[in-house]
Amino acid sequence: MEIEKIGVIGAGQMGNGIAHVMALAGYDVLLTDVSQDALDAAIALIDRNLTRQVSRDKISQTDKDATMARIKTTLTLTDLGASDLIIEAATERETVKQAIFEDLQPHLQPHTILTSNTSSISITRLASRTDRPEKFMGFHFMNPVPVMQLVELIRGIATDEETFKACKTVVDNLGKTAASAEDFPAFIVNRILMPMINEAVYTLYEGVGNVRSIDESMKLGANHPMGPLELADFIGLDTCLAIMNVLHDGLADTKYRPCPLLTKYVEAGWLGRKTDRGFYDYRGETPIPSR
Numbered sequence: 365m366e367i368e369k370i371g372v373i374g375a376g377q378m379g380n381g382i383a384h385v386m387a388l389a390g391y392d393v394l395l396t397d398v399s400q401d402a403l404d405a406a407i408a409l410i411d412r413n414l415t416r417q418v419s420r421d422k423i424s425q426t427d428k429d430a431t432m433a434r435i436k437t438t439l440t441l442t443d444l445g446a447s448d449l450i451i452e453a454a455t456e457r458e459t460v461k462q463a464i465f466e467d468l469q470p471h472l473q474p475h476t477i478l479t480s481n482t483s484s485i486s487i488t489r490l491a492s493r494t495d496r497p498e499k500f501m502g503f504h505f506m507n508p509v510p511v512m513q514l515v516e517l518i519r520g521i522a523t524d525e526e527t528f529k530a531c532k533t534v535v536d537n538l539g540k541t542a543a544s545a546e547d548f549p550a551f552i553v554n555r556i557l558m559p560m561i562n563e564a565v566y567t568l569y570e571g572v573g574n575v576r577s578i579d580e581s582m583k584l585g586a587n588h589p590m591g592p593l594e595l596a597d598f599i600g601l602d603t604c605l606a607i608m609n610v611l612h613d614g615l616a617d618t619k620y621r622p623c624p625l626l627t628k629y630v631e632a633g634w635l636g637r638k639t640d641r642g643f644y645d646y647r648g649e650t651p652i653p654s655r
């Protein structure tokens with residue numbers, strides 16, 4: 365099956381990166397969001413990130429211009445009905461995602477593949493509420509999308525081989541690597557990464573180290589590009605907590621219990637970089653550790 369037109373739902377952190385890499389790889393992209401401001405901000409950010417790639421000689425100015433020309437935006441979700449492949453990257457709430465798929469369904473072509481960039485919600489359950497569980501799968505990018513090499517492809521119980529192969533071809537065309545994951549809570553990357561981040565928060569909570577010593581230990585002692593608390597701020601503490609809850613509920617094992625300190629930061633609205641405050645305070649020139 366030939367995929368040419370790609371619909372991306374949600375112009376946030378992940379959606380704009382997905383639109384960026386898809387258009388750069390030559391796909392026609394239609395990006396939608398509920399707010400015009402979010403669409404405008406996404407286009408401006410894609411432009412800035414492409415400019416950064418031009419300035420580092422990763423791509424040419426012609427590539428950049430062609431990429432920008434391939435991205436269109438719309439506030440009307442149902443305009444995405446003409447797409448061959450749809451990647452949903454809306455808010456990480458199951459009711460929101462389900463409502464989006466319900467609204468889209470009557471407008472889709474018979475061959476349209478539906479996917480979700482969810483980091484932890486059951487693909488099988490999302491798929492079961494659509495008219496095409498065999499043409500539904502998880503298409504999970506890592507942040508920052510233009511930089512990270514991996515895409516997790518998650519098959520629901522009903523996903524057919526043709527759908528998997530079509531999505532795998534798209535990942536290959538992006539120049540990225542696909543990891544095939546089974547549909548169990550948080551898949552592969554987050555199943556491993558989030559308990560590590562949660563353990564770093566416990567290490568802070570119990571006073572074993574402070575924010576700076578924990579992050580430095582993992583950067584210098586384990587060669588991680590970012591410390592776990594810095595990374596948690598980058599991902600969003602609300603997202604980290606939501607994924608820990610999915611692991612805890614879905615696997616019913618106390619080893620996944622979210623650290624109370626993580627819950628407290630989320631309750632305070634200290635969600636990391638997106639709110640300028642998390643384990644670090646980003647309101648000044650340089651990030652200041654919060655404890």
Ligand code: CAA
Pocket residue numbers: 413414416417420422483505506507508509510511512553554557589590595599603
């Ligand atoms: N668009 C395009 N290029 C970008 C970019 C963006 N948004 N962000 C960074 N880059 C490029 C830079 O231009 C730079 O390119 P060169 O190598 O050509 O110079 C390169 O990426 C490195 O960037 P920087 O020099 O600015 O910064 P850095 O060296 O500190 O690297 C980082 C930044 C790539 C984010 C690095 O710190 C890193 O890998 N961090 C870990 C990220 C990670 O673990 N992500 C996964 C999170 S988990 C997830 O996403 C799953 C989930 O569901 C929660």
